Amino acid sequence: MRVKGRRRAVLIAGPTASGKSALALGLAKAQGGVIVNADSMQVYDTLRVVTARPGENDMQQAQHVLYGNVPAATRFSTGQWLEAVAGIVGGTEDEPLIFVGGTGLYFDALLNGFADIPEVSAAVTLQVQQEIQVLDGDQRLELLRREDPLAAERLKVADPQRLTRALAVKRATGRTLSSFQDDKHAGGLAGFDIERMVLDPDRDVLRKRIALRFEAMFAGGAVEEVEALRRLDLDPSLPVMKAIGVREIGDWLDGVAERDEAITLATIATHQYAKRQRTWFRNRFGDWPRRAI
Known part of the structure; x- marks a missing residue:
């Protein structure tokens, strides 16, 4: 009302x-x-x-x-x-x-x-990503516990993206991510x-929509957009470079993947993203x- x-x-x-x-x-x-x-x-x-x-x-x-x-x-x-x-x-x-x-x-x-939260440089983020690559889930969480115990408690599972974010913020600013979040x-x-x-x-309805959407995107200008994006020669760590479809279409443009494979991989990635969104909501x-x- x-x-x-x-x-x-x-x-x-x-x-x-x-x-x-x-x-x-x-x-x-x-x-x-x-x-x-x-x-x-x-x-x-x-x-x-x-x-x-x-x-x-x-x-x-x-x-x-x-x-x-x-x-x-x-x-x-x-x-x-x-x-x-x-x-x-x-x-x-x-x-x-x-x-x-x-x-x-x-x-x-x-x-x-x-x-x-202050912006963290790509160099610091990359350093953290490389450091945790060789660690298993328990080791990653233990590393976070040493640097930001509260963030580790909130995280509970070793999600690489969120764990990287917490460690990078601590090392770049000297303050814990949890302290920023509480302020x-x-x-x-x-x-x-x-x-x-x-x-x-319904989940099946959503899956059908996703499959149809990316097929239409591929035929409706997505390829040209990725070509334009690549011409900008941007830092691969930028958020826009991680948009679903950029890597998959890029692989097709580079001859690494066939067209149908690129569409399939992008569709799968979109399904996975939708699942994470539904869980979050x-x-x-x-x-x-x-x-x-």
């Missing part, structure tokens, strides 16, 4: 290919409002098709913001996204805001605040009437209403 006199915000989260963008557009056309991107890959330019950004026709039917506005050579943080959202909140008067995307950390920061800034929707939802389609947003479309 909407609270009278309060500005409205709709938060639409969900895994990739769950129909979030279509739902957001339908709401914006029916009820008005500004669609705000909450996907960490769709903020970057160059990769519209690969990251499944809304097409030009959709963008013309309703106002969309924070889509493709960040240069590919940039490391765009959650804090920077939240700062951009603050500007939108202050500049759109009383219009409803419709946040849509699959990046759980963006939604978490929006509602609960965020930890302002949060405020979220961005104080005073809003907030409606939350997680799109949670289930664990962190378990009280949000579920909706299947």
Whole structure:
């Protein structure tokens, strides 16, 4: 139920290919409002098709913001996204805001605040990655316990990406990641009437959508986008270089993989990503209403 006199915000989260963008557009056309991107890959330019950004026709039917506005050579943080959202909140008067995307950390920061963690250089991150490559899971966790015991307790399992992040922050800043996380800034929707939802389609339906999506991407401009990205000669550690499809299409362009193999590998990677997203939303947003479309 909407609270009278309060500005409205709709938060639409969900895994990739769950129909979030279509739902957001339908709401914006029916009820008005500004669609705000909450996907960490769709903020970057160059990769519209690969990251499944809304097409030009959709963008013309309703106002969309924070889509493709960040240069590919940039490391765009959650804090920077939240700062951009603050500007939108202050500049759109009383219009409803419709946040849509699959990046759980963006939604978490929006509602609960965020930890302002300094940027860590790629060199430090690479050094940590090389160090933990030769360690098994128990050894990795023990290393983290020595440098950030609280982060190790929160992590519990030796997820390489999160473990690397915690170690790199400690070594780059001298402060533990957990200390930054416990020192949060405020979220961005104080005073809003907030409606939350997680799109949670049937697993088989989602798998079919993912398979069809990447086949269409490959034929609809994804190859040309990856070629354009490669011409920029960017640091391989940049977030945009890790977008699903970049490596797989690159392997096909280099003759390392056949076309069908590249599509299959990208589809598998997308399935795995969607599974991680669903797990994250289930664990962190378990009280949000579920909706299947």
